[in-house]
Amino acid sequence: MKKVCSYFGVFLMMVLVMVNFQSGKLVIAASWSPPSPDELAANDYILYFVNAGASTPDEIPPGEKLGLYQSKTEQSYNVDAVTGNSWGYTTTYKSSATSSSSPNKFDTVRYYDPPAADKVPKKGLEYKFDLPNDKYEVTLGFKNPWSTRESDIILENSNVDKRYTVVQGKEQIETYEVEVTDGELNIEVVRPAEGGSATSTWADPLVSFIVIKLKVDITKEVLQKAINKAESINRDDYTDYSLDKLDQAIGEAKAVLENGKAHQEEIDKAYRNLNDAYNNLATPYSSFVPGAVWNDTGGTPIQAHGGGIMKDGDTYYWYGEDKTNGYLPATGVHAYSSKDLYNWKDEGVVMRAIESKDQFTTDPYFADLYAHRSEEEKDLIFSDINSERGILERPKVIYNEKTKKYVLWLHVDGPYQGSDANYAKAKSGVAISDSPTGPFEYIESNRLNKAPEGEPVYGPDTGMARDMTLFKDDDGTAYVIYSSEENMSLYISKLTDDYLQITGEKYGMDYIRALPGKQREAPAMFKYDGKYYLMTSGATGWDPNQASYAVADSVLGDWTIKGDPSVGTGANTTFQSQSTYIIPVDPENGKFIYMGDRWNSGNLKDSRYIWLPLEFDQEGDMMLKWYDKWDLSDLDNKGVLELVTALPDAVTLGKQPELPNTIEIINSGSQQKVPVTWKIDEQSFSKPGPLNITGILPTLNNKIITHRLFIIPDNVKYFVSPGSTVTKDYEEMSSYMEDTLENKGVNDQVYDSNSGNIWGYSGGKTATTDGNDIFSSLRYIVKDSEQKDFTYTFEVGEGNYTVFAGFYDPWAVYAKGDRKADIFVNEKLVDSEYTYSDQYEVKGYKNRNAVNGKIEMKVQPAASVAGKPNSDSQISWIMIIDDHAELKKLIEIAETKEERDYSKASFALLKKAIKEAKEVIANSANQKEIDAAVDKLEAALDGLQRLVQNTGDMLKILEDLEKEGAFANNGAFRSLEVHLIAVNRFEQKEVAEKVVKHLNGFKSLLANHQKSALISEEAFNVLYVHTDYLIAKWQ
CATH class of the missing domain: 2.60.40 (Immunoglobulin-like)
Known part of the structure; x- marks a missing residue:
């Protein structure tokens, strides 16, 4: 601990010296003076506020105040760049921080993170703070994202809280008083010195925030100023519940002032309570902050998880699971009402869970509501909605115009038919009420439709009904959408006119399996622009996963999977949420809100809500983007254009x-x-x-x-997409490859050269899964295959090739990083330990030389995961590009040229270029060498000097030369022209002897012109070569 002589010495250091050391240099700090009494009071006497582990230490969490002795909310122990005070976490013990950028002070964490061998008692986190000698209040905040743990809390070498327990997911605050006598406050949160989890791997100490306040005795004058400040606010700016708390605190403070015998503790308490009430004044919500604590108008966090919205007149009602008690005991269905979707009034638990059967007679609520029900019915009701074991999830409410009843459906679960499992029952329950705010009378629960006869079943075919939602169409027809077959298939069943039952068992008329075998849950359906949209999540328990949505032209029609609507960072977990409902705010104009739950499995009560605008592109495809903060105006222009x-x-x-x-x-x-x-x-x-x-x-x-x-490569020789059906994007892409594609019309096949299948797959036992695009359709090794690798072979001919392959793992959540592959092309390892993921990925392997005229691509589990569950290899698509195709085509064109038709020099260059191009093909040339050969051969073809075919061509050349000034005078040009005209007459009559004779005469005249300098040397050479060619042609 640092020794400082006195209060004066501390401030002399901060005010007069004000230096710090950076990079070995003495640096004068910015001017800073100790706070005045008024400044201290205005800042609630806060000297330090530490947002432990904050990734953005320059930002102050909402509702918090930065300490007067600091300029940021977190730093390692060092001199503060502004105030000159030394403070921060020390490196005595190794610590780490979570990466949260949440504005909530409880969402950041700094934790002890040493090597495994160093996990011993009495070690953990340490913070140090420069402070004058005085008394202080130290507040520590905790929110543990991991398993429950114990820590000793040590202030100034004194263990003030031994084996303090920090439970998972709970927001905890503790305040201690401490006196500083040496100019420095030391705070340690360490492993217990004895007992508990002192050396457990899962017991690393942590802290979320620290607040250090100067402890002062509040005078009555200071308390009166605080009352005056509180009474001067504009009350229209704040919520009723926070004003009620402020008024109560003001009243208590005034009572203390009026009490002439009030003790100092009473004055201090009144000031703290008034200060807290003032600082906690809440303004009505005017925007959404996804993931933040969302309070009702009474200041209590909303408990409506897995819920849905019903609009009745101009009022919205939000029904959801009350998780006040966590998973169990069940509380029931909670409801809230709102006019603006921001601010929600608590309407109470509108369908209560029942604790004991006695309540049917002893509790007026249950006695009145179920008075007309038989004892047998009451037994069944108790079995479904008892608080001890009744699972009551995903409540949704719709209004029935015919019966004038509000109808609630929900997933009811619990022990069933001899099974004590919490999710054995798997039924849909229904309740009714005359009012949107209840009470809802629970009617009964049922299992629902089963798979149609003859169709494949993906789980127990017993009519299971778990995660569910309701949808009411424009004509009043209602449907229940639910996960069945052990969550492997998603069903849609039509409801009767009173909305209390499903209509029947006729497939296609009463119900359908919208997503058979897709393992989807958490459905949310809505209608927009004449189409029906169905959003779902994967089935991963409380953990978030990738969303998917499907569309249909009718509710009981065919549903087309469109994929994940989420875009941007966090999309692969739907921004750490799971769908529950889509709010049709203004469906005609494309205004919808996604409702999701961010489940906190360690503390379900503190699960948060993720509400985000839905957006549609010009094709009607749905998009979901993250917003840190947004309001209803952000729904503008989100519809289809x-x-x-x-x-x-x-x-x-x-x-x-x-x-x-x-x-x-x-x-x-x-x-x-x-x-x-x-x-x-x-x-x-x-x-x-x-x-x-x-x-x-x-x-x-x-x-x-x-x-x-x-994106289409040139010269695609093979394009393979495994699957029993051809996807639309495969068809469209193939249409751009028709000139070069060898496997036209066949997307996949087994390799069998003997039977004429010169390309295809071989190796271990494989199967395919059909998706809606080239990535989600794939071939994979089945679990019972003894041979764990498989190969695609392509007979391509000699040359260089590029291999592109697409990868995607739809089961990545189960593989948990264990699906890794070694990938070989012609027995050469080109990709080691490739890790599959739930993201589409394309890999390219360039400059692969064919071996024996073949390209072989083999995929096998990497050695590090061999034998592990969910490690079997798979592939989505393969594309083979002929790197030499362009060069081969040029060679083919070049070899059609006849030597006698071109000048010797230009044709010699062509023959040389052809020879070099063939050498490039025969050798393992790289792309640069291939491109150079192409360029050279193209230049040789462009440079061919074609010889004339008749004297008519010669006359044109002669005229061009004359225009270019190739003759000394016009007479020289005319004499040559006359000779050629004469030759042309004999040529037309095909009198070969006369043609040859006159061409020889033309040659003689050319020679005389050359000798007399009547023709340029270049023109002479051109005409002489062409004349020789025509003479040879006619002889």
């Missing part, structure tokens, strides 16, 4: 498309020309496949449009 301007559908590999700076669109029926900014990444055009390019329309609220085009 029509793109009038034609954009390119394909571009050659390595080239970028030519895109306009302005485009014509039709938006809300009006055609307009708008500027567009394209987001182009050059690297995106270096690999083949589908590519979505993005345009931003700045004049339309930065609306995003997307356009899909294909």
